[in-house]
Amino acid sequence: MDVVLEADRLGKRYGNNWALRDCSLRLPAGRIAALVGPNGAGKSTLLHLAVGLLRPDAGTVRVFGESPYDNRGSLADIGFVAQDTPLYRDFTAAELVTAGAKLNQRWDGDLARNRLAQLGIPPDRPVGKLSGGQRAQVALALALAKRPRLLLLDEPVASLDPLARREFLQSLMGSVADAGTTVLLSSHLLADLERVCDYLIVLNAARVQLLGAADDIVADHRRLVGPRHDGGPIGGVAAVVRASHTDRQSTLLVRTDGPITDPSWTVREVALEDLILAYLADVDSTTSHSAWGVPA
Amino acid sequence: MIWMAWRQHRRQVLFTLLAFAALAALMVPIGLAMRNSFADLGLPQCVRDLASAGVAPETRDSCEQGFHRFTNQYGALNLVAVLLLILPLLVGLFWGAPLVAREVEHGTHRFVWTQGISRQRWALVKVGLVGTVVLALAVCYGLGMSWWVDPLTKTAQEGRLGFIVFDLQGVVPIGYTLFAVALGIFAGTVWRRMLPAMAVTLFGYVGVRAAVEMLARPRYQPAETLTFPITGAEPQEGRGDWILANGIRDADGKMVLEGSRIMCPPADQMPQGRVCGEELGLGPGAYNWQLYQPADRFWLFQGIETGIFVALALLLVYLAVRWIRRIA
Numbered sequence: 001m002d003v004v005l006e007a008d009r010l011g012k013r014y015g016n017n018w019a020l021r022d023c024s025l026r027l028p029a030g031r032i033a034a035l036v037g038p039n040g041a042g043k044s045t046l047l048h049l050a051v052g053l054l055r056p057d058a059g060t061v062r063v064f065g066e067s068p069y070d071n072r073g074s075l076a077d078i079g080f081v082a083q084d085t086p087l088y089r090d091f092t093a094a095e096l097v098t099a100g101a102k103l104n105q106r107w108d109g110d111l112a113r114n115r116l117a118q119l120g121i122p123p124d125r126p127v128g129k130l131s132g133g134q135r136a137q138v139a140l141a142l143a144l145a146k147r148p149r150l151l152l153l154d155e156p157v158a159s160l161d162p163l164a165r166r167e168f169l170q171s172l173m174g175s176v177a178d179a180g181t182t183v184l185l186s187s188h189l190l191a192d193l194e195r196v197c198d199y200l201i202v203l204n205a206a207r208v209q210l211l212g213a214a215d216d217i218v219a220d221h222r223r224l225v226g227p228r229h230d231g232g233p234i235g236g237v238a239a240v241v242r243a244s245h246t247d248r249q250s251t252l253l254v255r256t257d258g259p260i261t262d263p264s265w266t267v268r269e270v271a272l273e274d275l276i277l278a279y280l281a282d283v284d285s286t287t288s289h290s291a292w293g294v295p296a
Numbered sequence: 297m298i299w300m301a302w303r304q305h306r307r308q309v310l311f312t313l314l315a316f317a318a319l320a321a322l323m324v325p326i327g328l329a330m331r332n333s334f335a336d337l338g339l340p341q342c343v344r345d346l347a348s349a350g351v352a353p354e355t356r357d358s359c360e361q362g363f364h365r366f367t368n369q370y371g372a373l374n375l376v377a378v379l380l381l382i383l384p385l386l387v388g389l390f391w392g393a394p395l396v397a398r399e400v401e402h403g404t405h406r407f408v409w410t411q412g413i414s415r416q417r418w419a420l421v422k423v424g425l426v427g428t429v430v431l432a433l434a435v436c437y438g439l440g441m442s443w444w445v446d447p448l449t450k451t452a453q454e455g456r457l458g459f460i461v462f463d464l465q466g467v468v469p470i471g472y473t474l475f476a477v478a479l480g481i482f483a484g485t486v487w488r489r490m491l492p493a494m495a496v497t498l499f500g501y502v503g504v505r506a507a508v509e510m511l512a513r514p515r516y517q518p519a520e521t522l523t524f525p526i527t528g529a530e531p532q533e534g535r536g537d538w539i540l541a542n543g544i545r546d547a548d549g550k551m552v553l554e555g556s557r558i559m560c561p562p563a564d565q566m567p568q569g570r571v572c573g574e575e576l577g578l579g580p581g582a583y584n585w586q587l588y589q590p591a592d593r594f595w596l597f598q599g600i601e602t603g604i605f606v607a608l609a610l611l612l613v614y615l616a617v618r619w620i621r622r623i624a
Contacts, residue, residue, distance in 0.1 A: 051410050053624040070621060072414050080410040086403030088304065095303065102299045103411035139407075146412070 002029035004064060004150050004182045005050055011058030012045050019045040021206045023059070027184060027199070031213075032176070034193040035186035036276055037203035043186040044083055046203065047154045050184070051080045063150060076106055079148030079181075083155045085139035089128025093121055093138050100142050112145035119171070133164030137171065144175055151176060153185035157192050169196050190276050200272075202279050209279045214272060221275050224252045226265040236260040242278040253278045297413055297421045308391070309429055316433060320440065327444040330370050334447040337362040343450050346535050363451045370448065377445055377464055383437060384473040385501050391426055392480020393493040396616070400488040400623060419617045423481065427474070427613075434473035441465050455536025456594050459509065466598040471605030476501050478609035478616070485616040488623065508604060514540050516600045519587045526584055527560045527572045536591030544573075547581025557584045 005027040012020045020042040027033055035043050048054040049061050052068030052075060061068065068074045087096060093116055101107045116123065119137050121130065127138055136156055143151060153172075157165040173196050176183055184201075187193050200217055202210035210217065221241070224234070229243070229250035238257040243250060253270060260267050289295065334340065342359035345351055396419075399405040409415050442465035449461045456462060463472070479500050484493035519540055526544065544553040553576065560572035573582055589597070 048406075048624045053406060053409060055621075070414065072412065075410060076412050078410070080406070082403060082406035082410075084403060086407050088404055088407075089402070090307075091303070099300050099303070100411065102297060103408065103413050105412050107412075142407075 003027065004029045005184065006062045007046075007049075007059065008061075009059035010046075010049060010056055010061050012042075012049060012054055013057045018206050020049070020203075021058075023203075023206075023208050025201060025208055025211050027182065027201075029182050030180050031199040032173070032183045032197050033185070033199035033201060034190065034197035035184055035201045035203060036188070036190050036193070037186075037209075038188055038280060041188075041203045042206045043188075043203055044154050047080070047152050047184070047186060050150075051075075051078050051152055076104070076146070077149045079143035079146045079151040081136075081139045081143050081151075081153045081156055084159060085132075085136045085156070087127050087135060087139055087142075090126050092124050093127055093130075094123035096127065096138060096142060097145065100145055104146055106147055108145045108147050111147070112141040115141040115144065115171075115175070131164075132159050133161070133168065136160060136164070136168055140168070140172060147179070149181060151181050151183045151185075153183070155186055155188070157187065165192060169193075172196070190273050194272060200276075202276055204280050210276070217275065218270065218272055220255055221270045222254055222256055222260065223268045223270050224250075224254055224260065224265040225268070226250060226252075226262075234260065234265070235262055241275075242281065297418060298425065300408075301422050301425045305425065305429075312387075312391075312429075312433065316436070323440070323444055326373065326376075330373070330444075330447050333369060334366060334450075337366055339363065339366060339447070339450070343535075366447070366451050370451075374448060374460075377441075377448065378460055380441065381460065381463060384434070384469060384476045385498065387430055387433065387473050388476025388478075388480040388497050388501055389494050391430060392477035392482075393484045393497050394490050395422060395426060395481050395484055396620065396623075397484030397488055397490045397493045401490060405623060415620050416617060419620050423613055423617070426477065426481075430473055430477050431470065434470040437473070438465065438467060438469040441469065453535070454538055455591050457536065457538035457589055457591060457597065462513075462594075462597070463505075463509070466595070467602045468598055468605070471602035471609070472505070474609040475504070475605040475612075478612035479504075482612040482616040482619075485619045485623070504608070508601065512604070513597065513601060514589070516597050517589065517593060519589055522586050522588060524584050526558050526578070526582055528562050536594075538589040538591070540587045540589065542584070542586035544576075544578065544582055545585045546579055551585075552576075552578060552582065557586070559584075 003026045005025070007023050007025050010020060010023040011018055023042075023046060035046065037043050045054065049056055050063060050068060052063075052071055055069045063074050064077055066074045068078070088099075091099065094113075097109050097112045097116075100112065101109050113123075116138065119134070119141075121134050121137060127135055130138065136159075140153075140156070143153075156172075157168055160168060169192070172183070172185075185193060185197075198214050200210065200212060200214050201208060212220075224237075227250070228245060228248055229252065234252075234254070236256050236258040237252075237254045237260065239255045240252050241255060242253040245251075253275070339359070339362050342355075342362060345355055346359060396405075399408070408418060445461055445464050449456045449458075449465070452458060452461065456465065462468070476497065480493065480497040483496035483500065484490065487493045487496060523545075541555075542557055543551050543555055544558065546552050558573060558576070560566060563572070566572065572578070
């Protein structure tokens with residue numbers, strides 16, 4: 001199994017704050033991976049490290065086996081769409097396609113033009129005057145025209161309305177399916193990406209909380225409902241992610257490592273979205289409480 | 297990349313050229329009128345005469361009168377010249393500061409730096425293009441201003457070496473302009489926002505210019521001293537010398553009256569019983585003293601000052617290009 005993106009104890013610090021810390025992950029080739037986390041979780045930092053805009057302060061990141069920072073060789077294989085799809089607003093879409101040809105050695109201008117024609121995007125209007133959805137499509141077309149082996153998209157649909165989101169993701173999937181491009185796209189909402197992704201990286205508070213193929217993750221987790229539980233081991237449970245209790249009853253969200261045989265527990269499957277919310281809620285808030293001077 | 301830089305800045309180039317042309321359209325007629333008056337008053341001949349030793353006092357007087365009339369008519373234009381001093385600063389503010397800062401403000405640096413070229417190359421092409429355009433403008437500005445202020449400087453006693461007129465002509469405008477642009481680029485790279493970058497450029501430019509002008513320029517070469525007695529004929533001073541300090545010293549060389557000079561008629565022509573400088577407390581043997589830079593050092597000083605600012609500009613560009621690696 002080829003690994004496209006590999007991070008080992010990767011960290012990035014701004015002043016005293018770690019935007020990303022101890023991040024270790026391997027993204028296998030051919031996956032469509034979702035990078036999910038709340039705002040400020042470190043998603044953009046991770047993507048900027050992967051595309052080589054940032055230099056790591058700790059650990060390493062490798063893309064196709066090479067360190068991407070200040071590395072023109074690995075840039076050629078990465079397509080990147082930054083947050084808010086920044087483009088030169090006074091350039092027309094056609095001029096941006098020309099600009100791409102001037103700035104890249106490998107460049108498929110016809111691919112970009114065909115896509116944009118298909119999407120009905122006017123070639124002669126400044127992109128600053130296009131709608132947000134159209135601008136995102138232009139940015140995607142430019143990224144795809146590099147014929148990248150890895151496509152990194154930072155919150156590509158965050159500013160789009162639901163219809164434009166769906167169209168954007170559909171057109172993205174349509175174009176990467178044949179080429180076998182590995183895709184990593186970030187969002188603070190899983191709902192945006194659930195339909196299209198088969199791999200998941202959950203990031204929260206600068207750390208990786210959950211990582212793996214979406215199917216495996218769903219298969220590994222169960223919701224248990226049973227009599228009030230005091231924290232002892234349960235057969236087949238590797239870890240309790242989240243627990244809530246009433247006087248008599250406990251509901252546990254657990255990661256399993258085998259079949260749960262204890263008949264006192266009712267075992268249910270968990271939807272991916274609930275699972276991620278459980279992981280995201282599980283954040284240490286002690287520092288925040290001490291910063292505000294209130295008891296936790 | 298050159299196509300890209302040109303496409304990005306072509307409108308800015310156009311507006312700059314238009315502004316420059318408008319300024320020229322305003323200044324050239326004034327300059328021509330000024331030169332015509334200068335010639336009509338016979339002043340070019342005066343300039344030649346006064347440069348040579350042993351001018352007849354009558355010629356000197358009539359020339360001084362001519363210069364005086366010219367100054368009455370056109371002296372106010374010195375204020376216009378002062379206004380033109382800010383042109384290099386404007387170029388630094390509007391060409392230098394936004395070069396990197398605007399990319400970062402709009403986020404487009406994340407687009408262009410993730411294409412297939414390195415940021416160093418991107419930066420060098422941009423700086424190169426902007427530098428070339430600015431250099432061409434600065435050469436035109438320097439030549440144009442040399443032509444324009446020429447009559448004014450010939451009229452002024454302190455000549456081309458004086459404050460402000462020195463800064464307007466010759467090759468120094470090129471150094472100033474390159475420095476202003478480099479400072480803008482550097483500030484925009486470090487602060488990454490246009491407004492702070494422009495503020496830093498403004499204050500940095502004014503500060504460095506003032507410091508060099510006040511502190512460094514008078515010391516590019518050891519100044520020369522001229523002493524002459526307080527009585528008798530006026531000394532043969534070179535027109536256009538830049539006088540740094542003057543005063544009257546007593547026989548021991550001690551400064552008695554700073555910032556002044558006196559000239560008495562020879563002793564036998566003094567009103568009876570009066571001794572030159574007596575009421576000022578000057579003893580016998582007192583003499584006038586002045587510290588000055590001779591007029592013929594103009595080009596040497598121009599070269600030194602231009603060199604300083606070009607070197608500063610290169611340093612700032614180098615630092616900015618290094619610093620660009622830190623922006624994400």
